Amino acid sequence: MNLQMVGCTHRDAGIDIRQQLAFDSSQTLDALSQWQSRFPDAELVLLSTCNRVELYAVGIPSTDELIHALLDYHQVPADQVEGQLQTLSDSEVVSYLYRVASSLESMVVGEPQILAQVKQAYQSAQEVGSTGPLLHDLFQSALRTAKRVTGETSLHKHRVSIPSVAISDLASCVFETFDNKHALVIGAGEMADETLRYLRDAGDAHIHVINRDKQRGQQLAEKWNGQYHPWEDLWEQLTAADLTISTTAATEPIVTAADFEYKVAPGRYQRPLFILDLAVPRDFDSDVGNSLGVYLYSLDDLALACDQNRAARAAELPSAEKIVDQETERFLAEMHHRATAPVITGLRQGFERPKNAELERLFKKLPNLDDPSRKEIEQFADRLVNKMLHPPLESLRDASQNGTPHGLLDALRRLFKLEN
Amino acid sequence: MGSGINMLCFSACYAIALALEVSGLWARMRAARIALLVSAIAGLAAHSWYLVHRVTEMPEAPLASQQDWYILAAWVLAILYLILKLYYSRSSMGLFFLPAVLALIGISRFATQTPLTSFQAPRVWGQVHGVLLMVGTVAVLVGFLAGLMYLIQSYRLKHKMPPGRYLKLPSLEWLEKANSQSLGIATLFVGGGFFTGVLSRLASQGEQNFVPWTDPVVVSLAAMFVWLVVAEVFRLIYPAARQGQKVAYLTIAAILFLTLVLSVVTWRDSLHMGAEIDNPDEPTQSQKTAVSTSAHTSPPTNNGGPA
Numbered sequence: 001m002n003l004q005m006v007g008c009t010h011r012d013a014g015i016d017i018r019q020q021l022a023f024d025s026s027q028t029l030d031a032l033s034q035w036q037s038r039f040p041d042a043e044l045v046l047l048s049t050c051n052r053v054e055l056y057a058v059g060i061p062s063t064d065e066l067i068h069a070l071l072d073y074h075q076v077p078a079d080q081v082e083g084q085l086q087t088l089s090d091s092e093v094v095s096y097l098y099r100v101a102s103s104l105e106s107m108v109v110g111e112p113q114i115l116a117q118v119k120q121a122y123q124s125a126q127e128v129g130s131t132g133p134l135l136h137d138l139f140q141s142a143l144r145t146a147k148r149v150t151g152e153t154s155l156h157k158h159r160v161s162i163p164s165v166a167i168s169d170l171a172s173c174v175f176e177t178f179d180n181k182h183a184l185v186i187g188a189g190e191m192a193d194e195t196l197r198y199l200r201d202a203g204d205a206h207i208h209v210i211n212r213d214k215q216r217g218q219q220l221a222e223k224w225n226g227q228y229h230p231w232e233d234l235w236e237q238l239t240a241a242d243l244t245i246s247t248t249a250a251t252e253p254i255v256t257a258a259d260f261e262y263k264v265a266p267g268r269y270q271r272p273l274f275i276l277d278l279a280v281p282r283d284f285d286s287d288v289g290n291s292l293g294v295y296l297y298s299l300d301d302l303a304l305a306c307d308q309n310r311a312a313r314a315a316e317l318p319s320a321e322k323i324v325d326q327e328t329e330r331f332l333a334e335m336h337h338r339a340t341a342p343v344i345t346g347l348r349q350g351f352e353r354p355k356n357a358e359l360e361r362l363f364k365k366l367p368n369l370d371d372p373s374r375k376e377i378e379q380f381a382d383r384l385v386n387k388m389l390h391p392p393l394e395s396l397r398d399a400s401q402n403g404t405p406h407g408l409l410d411a412l413r414r415l416f417k418l419e420n
Numbered sequence: 421m422g423s424g425i426n427m428l429c430f431s432a433c434y435a436i437a438l439a440l441e442v443s444g445l446w447a448r449m450r451a452a453r454i455a456l457l458v459s460a461i462a463g464l465a466a467h468s469w470y471l472v473h474r475v476t477e478m479p480e481a482p483l484a485s486q487q488d489w490y491i492l493a494a495w496v497l498a499i500l501y502l503i504l505k506l507y508y509s510r511s512s513m514g515l516f517f518l519p520a521v522l523a524l525i526g527i528s529r530f531a532t533q534t535p536l537t538s539f540q541a542p543r544v545w546g547q548v549h550g551v552l553l554m555v556g557t558v559a560v561l562v563g564f565l566a567g568l569m570y571l572i573q574s575y576r577l578k579h580k581m582p583p584g585r586y587l588k589l590p591s592l593e594w595l596e597k598a599n600s601q602s603l604g605i606a607t608l609f610v611g612g613g614f615f616t617g618v619l620s621r622l623a624s625q626g627e628q629n630f631v632p633w634t635d636p637v638v639v640s641l642a643a644m645f646v647w648l649v650v651a652e653v654f655r656l657i658y659p660a661a662r663q664g665q666k667v668a669y670l671t672i673a674a675i676l677f678l679t680l681v682l683s684v685v686t687w688r689d690s691l692h693m694g695a696e697i698d699n700p701d702e703p704t705q706s707q708k709t710a711v712s713t714s715a716h717t718s719p720p721t722n723n724g725g726p727a
Contacts, residue, residue: 170577172591173573173576173577173589173591173592174577174591174592174593175591175592175593176590176591176593176594176597177593270665270666272592272593272596289578292665293665295577295578297580301580304580304582305582308582
């Protein structure tokens with residue numbers, strides 16, 4: 001097959017090397033064009049994400065040339081990446097790409113973005129025209145494998161990031177829909193921003209931001225099309241909120257149980273309030289969670305849920321690996337069988353030629369044969385050829401299950417005097 | 421039944437669906453989910469066929485007797501379950517709905533097959549009375565089940581229990597809505613059932629033309645209606661009772677009244693036994709039909725009616 005892969009991932013290479021070797025979308029197209037002119041007969045696909053830079057190739061004479069091609073684009077010296085580059089060939093590449101597309105090689109196993117990234121990498125190569133029949137089949141089957149893993153296992157169903165668990169797993173147990181819900185964000189940290197991303201994906205909540213720093217609060221509110229409120233409105237906003245995300249850097253709780261009981265609870269009439277306290281130390285006194293209708297989750301509570309989901313994902317890994325193994329075996333058998341195609345064609349032609357010559361001779365000797373008799377004789381000849389070809393073809397198919405049967409192919413070529 | 425479908429057929433289907441729902445607490449497989457849906461649909465189809473056959477054999481059915489009334493209520497509840505199952509395919513609502521369906525079918529086996537139209541009231545009043553009370557009963561049951569699910573879901577969230585991997589319940593918001601709407605519908609229909617019962621009694625002729633206010637059936641039904649009205653008024657005027665656990669508690673309490681009413685109606689009903697009282701030795705034509713059509717489907721019941 002002469003299939004190769006060279007690259008670095010989060011497993012073997014540090015972030016500095018990954019950053020040096022990373023390609024953005026325009027660089028990807030440019031690099032593929034350059035490599036295509038350097039290796040006109042090769043097939044190439046480049047996959048570059050934050051966690052991996054991988055170059056898949058068919059028809060490159062040696063692995064060293066592929067490594068140099070990758071490093072030369074960014075002019076990274078070879079000694080700088082020593083021991084941090086991974087090289088794979090043939091069946092290893094097939095299995096590896098399937099694992100990558102199925103997110104089994106991701107930093108967070110089961111994360112869904114990688115499938116789109118693999119698809120995008122293949123589309124970029126198609127755009128440049130650097131793909132070929134083998135990489136086409138390989139990437140198509142990789143996407144199919146990933147879909148099987150998604151559909152047949154629940155690997156992707158268990159969320160593992162804190163904001164996604166908070167919104168998709170827990171808040172959705174309280175709210176049927178997030179549309180028109182009053183979502184209050186206290187603080188304007190990164191975690192708030194990340195959580196709002198999930199909240200926005202889940203529905204069209206009305207976002208209200210309270211922050212001591214007005215400028216940062218307003219920025220966050222604007223980013224998510226929300227409304228900024230001064231710190232003094234905290235109690236009023238808490239009274240109106242359905243969902244609260246708190247991420248301040250305060251060293252003491254900003255809402256004590258007494259505050260909640262006297263300033264917030266009376267106006268809420270026990271209406272459910274889901275509080276995500278993502279601050280360390282906590283923004284909400286844990287006793288606030290004892291109030292009727294209040295569901296308070298701290299970072300520790302959410303981390304516990306994430307750990308449980310991680311364990312659930314781990315339990316799904318054997319099933320996912322099994323699918324990858326099955327698909328790898330299937331692809332390789334297909335590839336090996338494809339290598340036998342010229343011999344099969346040669347064999348068929350080698351039998352068809354004498355068959356046709358003998359039929360012609362026979363029909364000339366028996367000119368008075370009627371049409372049904374001629375057809376019967378032709379069918380007899382076809383059946384005879386097929387039956388004679390069946391044992392060698394079956395042996396070829398069986399032998400190609402475990403790799404290209406070079407010995408058998410050579411023997412057939414010599415026995416039947418087939419041209420190379 | 422002449423159709424070959426009896427109570428055992430649809431009960432078995434519902435029981436299989438329930439067993440599959442229970443097995444889903446440990447492992448959720450696609451094949452099991454499909455089998456569950458097929459069992460529930462098969463149960464409902466058999467249940468519907470049973471009722472259709474009852475109507476063709478006896479025009480007064482499906483509200484001809486207490487037994488029919490229970491089976492019809494179970495059918496309505498089974499339809500609700502199936503609709504919810506199709507809408508929330510991954511939820512475990514069957515764990516709550518199917519036992520209620522089976523319980524109604526189970527009670528029906530102890531209920532009398534004696535025709536309910538005991539006094540000479542216009543037949544339409546009796547039918548309206550039966551339908552309204554049946555819908556009210558189903559609404560109370562749905563409210564109770566939604567309330568129960570609300571309390572379980574709320575408990576899980578309060579105690580930071582991980583979101584159910586296998587026991588999947590609807591959101592609190594949905595359950596609260598189902599809860600409060602059921603309470604409103606139950607109040608309306610039970611009230612309607614109660615008043616049509618009174619009116620049908622007053623519209624009847626002869627010695628039946630009075631309302632026996634001290635009869636246990638009337639007393640228990642009135643108590644349930646009063647409770648539902650009080651709960652609904654409480655819910656409307658007290659904001660804290662409009663949401664959260666309070667409305668769940670209100671509907672759960674309503675089930676106690678419903679149990680009382682159904683127990684009295686099933687075991688101590690003297691109001692609907694007029695046909696027998698009129699001719700204690702001679703069963704009516706409809707009574708004969710009821711007995712003949714379900715002779716091999718039901719255990720011997722108190723056809724003679726309670727005292």
